[in-house]
Amino acid sequence: MNRHALSLALVLVLFTATGCASAVRQPMPEGKNPNNEQEHHPPGHMQNETAPGATRPAAPVELTTRKLRNLPPLRETDEIRPTGKVRVFRLEAKPARWEVVSGVTTDAYTFNGTVPGPTLRATEGDTLRVIVKNSLPEETAIHWHGLHVPNNMDGVPSFTQHAIKPGETFTYEFVANHAGTYMYHSHFNSIAQIDKGLYGLLIIDPQKPDPALRHDREYTLMLSGWHIPGHAGNPRDQQQNGPHGRAHDRMTGMAKGEPGLLKQKGDVRSMMEQGLKDKGQPNGPHGGMPMPSKRPGDEAGSTVMGMDYNYWTINGKAFPDTQPIKVKRGELVRLRLANISNGIHPMHLHGHDFRILAKDGHPLPTPQIANTVTLNPGETVDIDFLADNPGQWLFHCHELHHTANAHVEPGGLIVLVKYES
Numbered sequence: 001m002n003r004h005a006l007s008l009a010l011v012l013v014l015f016t017a018t019g020c021a022s023a024v025r026q027p028m029p030e031g032k033n034p035n036n037e038q039e040h041h042p043p044g045h046m047q048n049e050t051a052p053g054a055t056r057p058a059a060p061v062e063l064t065t066r067k068l069r070n071l072p073p074l075r076e077t078d079e080i081r082p083t084g085k086v087r088v089f090r091l092e093a094k095p096a097r098w099e100v101v102s103g104v105t106t107d108a109y110t111f112n113g114t115v116p117g118p119t120l121r122a123t124e125g126d127t128l129r130v131i132v133k134n135s136l137p138e139e140t141a142i143h144w145h146g147l148h149v150p151n152n153m154d155g156v157p158s159f160t161q162h163a164i165k166p167g168e169t170f171t172y173e174f175v176a177n178h179a180g181t182y183m184y185h186s187h188f189n190s191i192a193q194i195d196k197g198l199y200g201l202l203i204i205d206p207q208k209p210d211p212a213l214r215h216d217r218e219y220t221l222m223l224s225g226w227h228i229p230g231h232a233g234n235p236r237d238q239q240q241n242g243p244h245g246r247a248h249d250r251m252t253g254m255a256k257g258e259p260g261l262l263k264q265k266g267d268v269r270s271m272m273e274q275g276l277k278d279k280g281q282p283n284g285p286h287g288g289m290p291m292p293s294k295r296p297g298d299e300a301g302s303t304v305m306g307m308d309y310n311y312w313t314i315n316g317k318a319f320p321d322t323q324p325i326k327v328k329r330g331e332l333v334r335l336r337l338a339n340i341s342n343g344i345h346p347m348h349l350h351g352h353d354f355r356i357l358a359k360d361g362h363p364l365p366t367p368q369i370a371n372t373v374t375l376n377p378g379e380t381v382d383i384d385f386l387a388d389n390p391g392q393w394l395f396h397c398h399e400l401h402h403t404a405n406a407h408v409e410p411g412g413l414i415v416l417v418k419y420e421s
């Protein structure tokens with residue numbers, strides 16, 4: 001190929017490429033329209049929205065993200081001075097009936113009759129004295145999740161203390177040593193006791209809060225999972241039926257009136273219970289994993305299989321019974337999230353971005369801007385958002401099996417962000 005032929009070929013290639021680009025109306029960089037023709041823009045493009053004859057360009061839109069970035073981060077305290085204040089709390093671990101959603105009530109283990117238990121709150125440097133009475137039919141103990149307590153206050157029977165026997169009282173005492181969002185929960189027969197409701201939030205406020213970072217409102221959201229006997233829809237049923245099998249049919253309403261479905265789910269449960277007894281069997285439902293033997297909590301209707309959830313709750317309630325997050329336009333809203341379940345929850349906020357301020361109580365020096373934050377089991381996360389987009393928005397787990405009640409959508413881990421006028 002001679003030089004002229006090469007040039008021609010190159011021009012043809014360029015022409016063809018330009019022609020293609022025009023045909024599909026790909027956006028061109030500013031000032032680089034080789035054909036000098038009027039550019040086409042898809043509907044909604046800024047240039048098409050300028051009214052004919054208008055001379056004043058529209059004011060730039062200030063992005064929420066920018067506003068969030070301009071806010072100061074949370075600060076970690078360098079030094080805690082004891083305040084000399086003793087904050088006394090009384091917790092009674094006791095059985096109670098708990099309604100996770102209207103019409104669905106289960107046998108729960110509670111602190112003071114509620115799930116979660118009362119939120120314990122103190123300031124850095126305060127002494128926390130928590131008097132725990134065990135009114136359960138079995139032993140228990142409380143672990144202070146995320147706190148640096150003396151070893152004998154850590155609440156792990158056989159390692160740091162004797163379990164608190166039924167009818168006994170035990171007093172925990174320690175200094176609230178760093179600000180943040182933490183949890184307390186049972187650390188005995190843990191899967192059964194936690195999944196029945198033995199947990200709560202523990203919030204420690206800084207001694208010297210940053211006056212430049214003031215939140216107008218604050219909400220706590222504790223995420224938990226439940227296995228409620230007699231209700232369909234645990235993950236193993238789904239595995240048994242396949243991802244688009246009977247469980248899915250029930251979710252989409254295709255299997256309405258189908259006989260035998262619940263019976264089959266009951267059969268699956270029997271198989272699972274048999275599997276528990278046959279511990280270590282290679283082809284059992286636990287793949288040969290050694291399973292703990294039956295424990296006292298099992299008799300009360302719970303199982304020791306933590307992933308056997310069919311209900312998910314925020315502060316003890318499944319959607320639509322979750323309490324809405326009420327905000328007013330212009331407010332800076334702080335949410336403290338804690339995941340006490342054995343599931344992973346990517347929590348997603350509609351219509352807004354938020355800052356991830358702190359993880360496991362610790363402030364992030366540069367808060368991350370996001371609209372989804374994932375909480376692994378045992379994690380706490382603090383986020384804040386600017387309420388600048390009025391309406392009624394969802395804040396929900398994006399593991400969509402967690403936004404259903406016994407496989408019926410919508411339910412579970414959904415909460416509404418509601419603007420008040």
Ligand SMILES: [Cu+2]
Pocket residue numbers: 343344345346397398399402413
């Ligand atoms: Cu989830």
